[in-house]
Amino acid sequence: MIDKELIKKYEKALPRYTSYPPATSFHSGFTAYDYVNCIKESNKKQPQSISLYIHIPFCPRLCLYCGCTTHITRQRDLIDSYLDALKKEIRMVASQIDLSRPVTQIHWGGGTPNALSEKQIGEIMQLISSIFKIDPACETAIECNPAHLSLAYLDALFGMGFNRISLGIQDFDHKVLRAAHRELPAASIDALTEHIRSRSAGVNFDFIYGLPHQTVESFSATIRKALELKPDRLVTFSYAHVPWVKPHQSALEKEGLPGAGDKLGMFDAAYAIMMSSGEYDAIGLDHFSRKDDSLSIALRDGKLHRNFQGYCTRETTGQVYAFGMSAISQLYNCYAQNVKNVDEYISLINAGRYATEKGYILSREEMIIGEVISNLMCNDRLEWAEVAAHFDCTADNIKEVTGFSPDRMKDFVEDGLLEISEAGLKVTEPGRFIIRNIAAELDPNLNKDKKQFSKSI
Template identity: 65%
Template structure:
């Protein structure tokens, strides 16, 4: 199923294409006034859905693999000040949003959102309920560290209306967790999973491969155990070793990181186990969802989409209004990122100003490129006419915007990674592993500037 020679051939630094243009294009010329103008304009733009992201940066302990924007603290005064700023930012931005629009998603990320007390988290959920129209169809999701999760906290989450919980398990091997300073689950994962399922709430599992102490066999055992527990969705994240960005990661070099070949073997083994189970569909490169899950249904219908919250359906997607330090709003034609420094973030909000540090205004031709890339990345196919009709454009205009050239695609066709016709591009099963390479040929701006990217596979 997975040709290692082809993977080695195409494994080179490329954007991840979770957004277009990528976050490396954000600049400081985009400021607070631009953000406010774009939020106001977003009320008349599509998608009409409202998607909220709340960033909780706090963690009781630093996991050595972490690449997120986090803050290791137990200072109650700092946490409370941050939460007050977060509430003020929600009220500020909500004042610019047409609140008659449907609220489709709420996502809590971090950091460790469940490092907050249930009362702290509940006070923010109460504000969201007062401000926005949360419906039964709204997805309300939270990322949780199982080390800080028990039945009482779960019950509080259920009472607040959370209907999807992601468990950051990372690995079932406790020796691996110990090496990377990740605390083990307070309760057995089996017990947590059953408690969540008993309430009809969706449960996701998150894992990381490429950590010290992991082997192909051990990571395969972790995925096999996860398969027995039947989460609704499962993700296998590739560990990104970037000590020049996150200096604490250099500590993982002492116990020793797996080689590139060993890491690839972990990935391919996990993919094989999930694919051959007959119970899950591959969503993108490293996500899996059960056959009856809405993501699987959307994939089969060609209606899968994604935003900074992750994969979603076209029906549930929304423009993302993000709150908290480092949070990125993803509007129709712009991106806006808040200050990554907590002090700068709080001071801006306390002064009654948006906390925008940088962003990007997406030009009209880039909007077309963004839609082309998103369609191919999510649904593994691109019908030029269907997409053009949806965008009120034309196939020729889409091809010109992306600088599409059939001859540039012939190498992928020859390697049986891509099926090509005048009307359509279709990614083959093997081509899923080189999709970033294929998409890169549709990106006319890729070679503009000296940017550092992760490997494509």
């Protein structure tokens, strides 16, 4: 159970630290020229492996909880034009990459990637295979809406090399899905899961809590149903209600949204159910993986990592080259994000220009801070010597750059949330719920950033 008194004590607005610095730091002073230079420089840097991200922004229908960068359309001409531009961008970026480097991760996100036809996805996968050197162990994943998924479609994906399917279930209760304007699954989740597993592919389940008609009891039932199907990985996302940013979300208020206490209860219950099963490890706050899954193994070995596509292992992740509208590349020392408008993206690429809108080049100090925070957030521990070896410096250098001070960590230690030794830091089980607060104490730049962030818990 989550200690509510600790929540009151530590809850405050902080970065999510899914990247460092946070995406709020990206700026338009970073140009396409900078991006090309960073791509060329990335060929000489570690990791040498390549991760590819393909962003498909299109959805046939708007889910009212959506906070993603999407484009609602069924216009085939527009989609075809976008895909043509996507292929051109892949060729443009690939021309700057050392193609002897292996691709160890391919991820399709959206939007609704499986709203495309098998032929459309197949053409892009064929292009990737013809250009890049694909590692035999490459993890090739795609996010799928069950409303547009059949067993035959899955077979087509497997034929293209996909070996991990992420099902955006959100909730098993159809009343919740209808209230959120989410289309119902075309085939049963049981049948889809069984078929994916029969092809020796990985299966992920994604859920959202905090939607209309959800209660602690109903969401607990959804998680128990998921446990019966034994997915390899499971995620419980907290619904972020920001109608001032996403006006369509205001429609959910008419159905009635759960209060903060109920949302916390859903999170608490889901966490307890998953952990008491004895079959899963907690990855971060809201991810879970089976104990024999590569993420759990990486966690035990202290080699868990995270990029903009989610949690991964040090072995599978590479420098991320992202394609499509709003896509974010994550290279050795920079981030680069494309424009967020479909028509503008198509126009720029067709003119032979990169679609970069903004980005960020990290200083050496920021790279060190990012590595420290990533290690802590992913692996629940931090070893000074390990990070120092990575940057060819001393442990004292790392402490100095991050502004580490045992005095600033005193409350965490006294509350049983953190253990400090000469070797480094170790987050305890209760401490995992306030890990963003701990990470913030290793971010000397936090107070310099006037951006607004979500609550830490």
